Amino acid sequence: MFVIKAFGLKEVISLSLDPxxxxxxxxxxxxxxxxxxxxxxxxxxFGQTEGLMGEELDLRDLQKSARIGRIEVELKTNKGKSEGSxxxxxALEKVETAIIAAGIESVDRIGPCKAEIKVExxxxxxVAKRKKLVERAKQILADMIKQGKxxxxxxxxxxxxxxxxxxxTYYGPEHLPAGPNVDKSDAIIVVxxxxxxxxxxxxxxxxxxxxxxTNIPKTIIELCNEKIATAFVDGDRGGELVLRELLQVADxxxxxxxxxxxxxxxxxxxxxxxxxxxxxxxEQYMESMGMKKKELDDEMEKIKRxxxxxxxxxxxxLIDEEGNEISRVETAKLVENIEKSKPHTIVFDGVITxxxxxxxxxxxxxxxxATTMGEVAKLPAEIRIxxxxxxx
Numbered sequence: 001m002f003v004i005k006a007f008g009l010k011e012v013i014s015l016s017l018d019p020x021x022x023x024x025x026x027x028x029x030x031x032x033x034x035x036x037x038x039x040x041x042x043x044x045x046f047g048q049t050e051g052l053m054g055e056e057l058d059l060r061d062l063q064k065s066a067r068i069g070r071i072e073v074e075l076k077t078n079k080g081k082s083e084g085s086x087x088x089x090x091a092l093e094k095v096e097t098a099i100i101a102a103g104i105e106s107v108d109r110i111g112p113c114k115a116e117i118k119v120e121x122x123x124x125x126x127v128a129k130r131k132k133l134v135e136r137a138k139q140i141l142a143d144m145i146k147q148g149k150x151x152x153x154x155x156x157x158x159x160x161x162x163x164x165x166x167x168x169t170y171y172g173p174e175h176l177p178a179g180p181n182v183d184k185s186d187a188i189i190v191v192x193x194x195x196x197x198x199x200x201x202x203x204x205x206x207x208x209x210x211x212x213x214t215n216i217p218k219t220i221i222e223l224c225n226e227k228i229a230t231a232f233v234d235g236d237r238g239g240e241l242v243l244r245e246l247l248q249v250a251d252x253x254x255x256x257x258x259x260x261x262x263x264x265x266x267x268x269x270x271x272x273x274x275x276x277x278x279x280x281x282x283e284q285y286m287e288s289m290g291m292k293k294k295e296l297d298d299e300m301e302k303i304k305r306x307x308x309x310x311x312x313x314x315x316x317x318l319i320d321e322e323g324n325e326i327s328r329v330e331t332a333k334l335v336e337n338i339e340k341s342k343p344h345t346i347v348f349d350g351v352i353t354x355x356x357x358x359x360x361x362x363x364x365x366x367x368x369x370a371t372t373m374g375e376v377a378k379l380p381a382e383i384r385i386x387x388x389x390x391x392x
Contacts, residue, residue, distance in 0.1 A: 022069060022089040024097045025123040028104060030075070032082040034113030038073040041086065044110040045071060049103045057099055067091045068100070086117065089125070097122060167201055168194075171209055172219030179206035187228040189276075190220060190252070192242050195265035196232075203269045205276075208232070211242060215373055215385035216249050224250035230279055232256040234263045237382070245384055247282060248300055255285040303369050303386060306347045311371075316348035335359050345369065352376060357383065 030041060046059055055061070062068035069089035075082050086104070090097040101119045109115055171178040177194035185207040191197060193210050200208045211220050223229065224246075231246050233239035235258040246252050256279035258264050259271065267275070306317055316334045318326040321344040329337045331350050338346065338359050345367040346360065351374040360368060361380045369386045379385070 021066070021091045022125050023092070024090040024094075025125050026086075026088045026090060026097070026101050026104065026119060027121045027123065028086045028088075028101075028117050028119045030073070030082070030084045030086055030110075030115065030117050032110050032113050032115040034082065034111065035077050035080060036075070036082050036111050036113060036115075038075060040111045041073045041075070042071050044107050044115070045104060048107045048109070052106065053099055053103045057096060057103070059100075059103075062092070062100075082113075167206065168197060172217065174212075174217040174219055176209055176212060176217060176219060178209040181206040182209050182223070185227070187230065188223055189256075190224070190229055190231045190246060190250075191264055192233055192239065193265070196263075199265045199267065200272065203272050205272070211246070213379050213385070215379070215387060216245050218389045220246075221250045224252060228253050230254040230256055230276070231282075232258075232264060232276065232279075234258050235260045236263070241382070241384060245386075247286060249386075252282045254279040255282050303345075303347065307349070307369055307388070310347060311349045314349070316346060316350075318343035319345040319347065338363050338365065352385065352387075354378065 049059055051058075059068060063070075067090070069091075072087045073084060074086075075084035088100075088104070090100060092100065101122055105117055105119050107115065107117050167180050169178050169180055169182070170176065171182055177197045179197060179201055182188055187207060189200065189205065189208040191200065191208050191210050193212060197208045197210050200206075209220065209223065211217060229250065229252050231243055231252045231254070233243045233256075239257065243255065243257075247255075256275045258267055258275060262271070264272075302323070306319075310317055310328075314331045315328050316331050316337075317328050318337060318341050320326050323345075326341050326343055327337070331348050334346070334348060335356060338356075342363045343365060346365060347369040349371050351372055352368055352370045353374045354376050356368070357376055357379060361383060365383060367384045367386070371388045373385060373387055
């Protein structure tokens with residue numbers, strides 16, 4: 001900083017070194033036996049180094065020519081003494097910068113006080129920048145290599161999945177999740193839920209439709225009567241219950257299952273294709289599981305007869321695991337009697353509610369037969385639901 005006097009005016013001009021031209025950064029510590037200001041430090045530097053290092057290295061001239069940057073001083077005062085730091089940038093060569101650093105250390109008084117300035121480090125700014133540049137370049141290169149390996153496949157998958165999800169339709173009055181080809185295809189694949197349909201679409205299969213629970217919708221029953229139907233369910237207990245229900249109420253031609261404990265929605269392309277390729281006739285599956293079509297039909301007929309016996313008279317029938325009737329109770333007292341009797345099957349003429357489902361699940365009920373399904377948000381896979389429309 002220097003002062004120009006012209007026409008009785010003072011103008012303060014601050015000359016700083018262009019950061020792009022700086023080569024070195026001088027860092028020093030200051031100790032003063034007294035209380036001083038930043039201006040006292042800067043004044044002492046200019047005053048005590050003047051003529052010391054030769055005319056070509058005069059600090060004032062070097063600042064004017066922008067070969068030495070602004071002198072930055074930070075000071076703290078404690079118990080009558082001052083301590084702090086000093087930094088100075090240099091565009092000079094290595095030798096000249098070293099002389100400047102030594103000249104700064106030669107200052108032994110600041111104002112009226114004894115002082116000591118110790119240069120701690122002369123840092124090559126270009127080396128630090130170069131190191132930072134190399135580290136950043138390594139990071140950028142690693143990211144580029146990673147993108148080169150992953151970006152295109154991921155991008156393709158993302159676009160493919162987006163298109164396939166957009167292709168989902170909602171079929172029939174129940175708005176069942178389905179692929180776009182369910183209507184025009186001669187064959188359909190019946191799966192458990194929406195995510196199963198999405199996964200099959202992801203693998204190019206567009207004729208799947210979801211039952212959305214163990215309560216098989218009427219639309220599914222009608223489609224299975226008209227088309228060649230393959231039931232493709234999870235390899236767990238839930239899938240087994242859905243499959244059993246499908247085989248009882250719908251005309252299923254083939255059965256395919258995900259590997260044990262696996263779900264259709266998570267299967268990769270190879271396992272989906274393998275499961276569908278290895279599908280077996282429904283009759284063969286039922287035989288392997290000890291199920292017979294006639295027995296299933298007889299079971300459904302028995303359930304229908306019990307339902308017909310309670311229809312319209314506000315009565316519920318509680319049945320044990322062997323198919324024997326435990327008791328008949330008023331529909332209004334059904335919930336409390338479930339807790340007492342813990343039946344296997346409940347048959348009544350009414351609406352299935354969430355409270356009824358929750359109570360049934362807590363007491364081990366495996367089957368509910370009723371007129372219709374109400375607003376049930378959570379339906380356990382362990383409970384089989386049969387409604388009136390399956391008898392018609």
